[in-house]
Amino acid sequence: MKKLYLRIALPLLTLLPGSPAAAQLEPPRPSIYTVQYDIRYMDLHAAEVLAWDQCAQKERCVIRASAVSGDVAKRGAVAIEADNSVHEKFARALAREDAAPRTQNFQLLLLAASTKAGSPGTEVPANAQKALSDLKGFLPFRGYELLDTAWVRATQDEALSARLVGRQGAQHQVQLRFRNTGTKEDRSLYVDGFSLRAEPFSPPVPAGGERQPARPARSLIETAFSLKEGETIVVGTSKIEGGDEALVLLLTAVPAG
Amino acid sequence: MNTNDERLRGLLREADPAAEDPGLAPEEVQAMRRAVLTAVPEPRRRWIPLAALAGSALAALILAMMLLRPAPEAPAAPPLQPARLAERPSPTPAPAPVEPVAVAVAEEAEKLRETPRKQHWRPEPAPVAIAEAAPEATPELPPIEPEVETTIAAETRQIQFSTPGGTRIIWVLTSDGASH
Numbered sequence: 001m002k003k004l005y006l007r008i009a010l011p012l013l014t015l016l017p018g019s020p021a022a023a024q025l026e027p028p029r030p031s032i033y034t035v036q037y038d039i040r041y042m043d044l045h046a047a048e049v050l051a052w053d054q055c056a057q058k059e060r061c062v063i064r065a066s067a068v069s070g071d072v073a074k075r076g077a078v079a080i081e082a083d084n085s086v087h088e089k090f091a092r093a094l095a096r097e098d099a100a101p102r103t104q105n106f107q108l109l110l111l112a113a114s115t116k117a118g119s120p121g122t123e124v125p126a127n128a129q130k131a132l133s134d135l136k137g138f139l140p141f142r143g144y145e146l147l148d149t150a151w152v153r154a155t156q157d158e159a160l161s162a163r164l165v166g167r168q169g170a171q172h173q174v175q176l177r178f179r180n181t182g183t184k185e186d187r188s189l190y191v192d193g194f195s196l197r198a199e200p201f202s203p204p205v206p207a208g209g210e211r212q213p214a215r216p217a218r219s220l221i222e223t224a225f226s227l228k229e230g231e232t233i234v235v236g237t238s239k240i241e242g243g244d245e246a247l248v249l250l251l252t253a254v255p256a257g
Numbered sequence: 258m259n260t261n262d263e264r265l266r267g268l269l270r271e272a273d274p275a276a277e278d279p280g281l282a283p284e285e286v287q288a289m290r291r292a293v294l295t296a297v298p299e300p301r302r303r304w305i306p307l308a309a310l311a312g313s314a315l316a317a318l319i320l321a322m323m324l325l326r327p328a329p330e331a332p333a334a335p336p337l338q339p340a341r342l343a344e345r346p347s348p349t350p351a352p353a354p355v356e357p358v359a360v361a362v363a364e365e366a367e368k369l370r371e372t373p374r375k376q377h378w379r380p381e382p383a384p385v386a387i388a389e390a391a392p393e394a395t396p397e398l399p400p401i402e403p404e405v406e407t408t409i410a411a412e413t414r415q416i417q418f419s420t421p422g423g424t425r426i427i428w429v430l431t432s433d434g435a436s437h
Contacts, residue, residue, distance in 0.1 A: 130424065134424035138420045223415060225417075234426045237430075237431060
């Protein structure tokens with residue numbers, strides 16, 4: 001009888017709170033600690049949102065993003081106070097999203113707009129047709145002639161330079177720099193430095209004509225704007241060299257793939 | 258106890274001719290009081306309403322002249338352009354200086370007070386205008402900077418707008434002599 005009681009009581013004793021066996025049966029409580037992650041290429045706001053996406057129980061996470069100036073190696077940092085599972089998820093997501101700087105393809109179309117209805121020039125690419133038709137219906141110019149095109153690939157935060165040829169071989173230099181402002185779903189960017197500059201140019205002497213004076217280098221356009229992937233923006237300036245023609249530049253952020 | 262004082266008091270009471278006089282009746286007292294109070298008007302009280310009237314007339318005159326003076330010209334509004342998002346406006350012109358306001362002389366009120374008993378007094382002629390020093394012109398306000406705007410130099414203007422189709426256009430206007 002005594003042995004029977006011992007066989008029944010002993011297992012029950014192990015389940016009492018405080019006993020080592022009971023401690024092993026209970027699931028271990030997750031330990032919460034803080035880790036600071038450096039952000040090299042991502043937008044800081046996007047990185048903070050990415051961190052919150054990894055945290056299932058929002059009330060158990062504390063996330064803070066901070067920018068760093070003067071350090072070319074990183075944009076800032078995100079500090080996360082959470083348990084192991086959140087840290088693991090965020091580390092994997094960050095390795096995937098912050099591995100390399102964003103690159104973007106741009107298409108540049110240089111057009112000459114005139115108030116005179118001219119002969120139809122080279123057809124513009126299909127992705128710029130909509131912007132050109134909007135332009136025709138809005139600005140007072142009647143004829144558009146495609147002068148030159150360029151296809152460039154830019155890396156975020158790095159200046160890009162391209163050269164376009166205008167009338168009579170006049171050289172124009174285009175410079176742009178962009179930074180990533182969107183997320184994986186919202187592929188938007190901000191061009192914080194865009195310029196179009198006419199380089200020094202000596203017009204060719206026409207047959208039987210007089211030599212035209214050389215034109216010095218000058219800045220035509222300097223601006224900044226936001227842009228979405230797949231969008232075409234029109235940048236133009238009028239009264240070029242005292243003539244009736246305007247110079248129009250169509251910039252398209254070509255979608256990847 | 259002073260017996261001399263008591264005796265003197267008694268002698269005075271005995272010799273008082275009005276000791277047995279019952280005094281005036283209450284009605285007589287009231288009638289006498291009314292007669293005394295209404296007999297002579299207080300000279301200062303009469304001119305308080307007149308002075309107040311003159312002051313309010315002066316205030317109304319000043320207020321009317323300030324309200325009826327011509328307002329300064331407002332700056333011309335910029336011409337309307339379709340679907341404009343942002344444009345750098347021209348500096349707003351300085352507002353016109355405030356014209357001197359005719360102020361009625363306060364001495365007119367004093368003159369009214371000085372002639373309280375004249376039965377046939379004539380009002381003073383039109384108040385004398387005192388030309389005040391023209392106040393300083395208000396400083397020109399800085400032009401309001403638009404939210405989205407980037408200027409290249411002082412001789413360029415930039416306009417940003419969207420077409421009905423959704424295409425955004427940034428147009429730069431140059432105003433140097435060589436271009437025109």
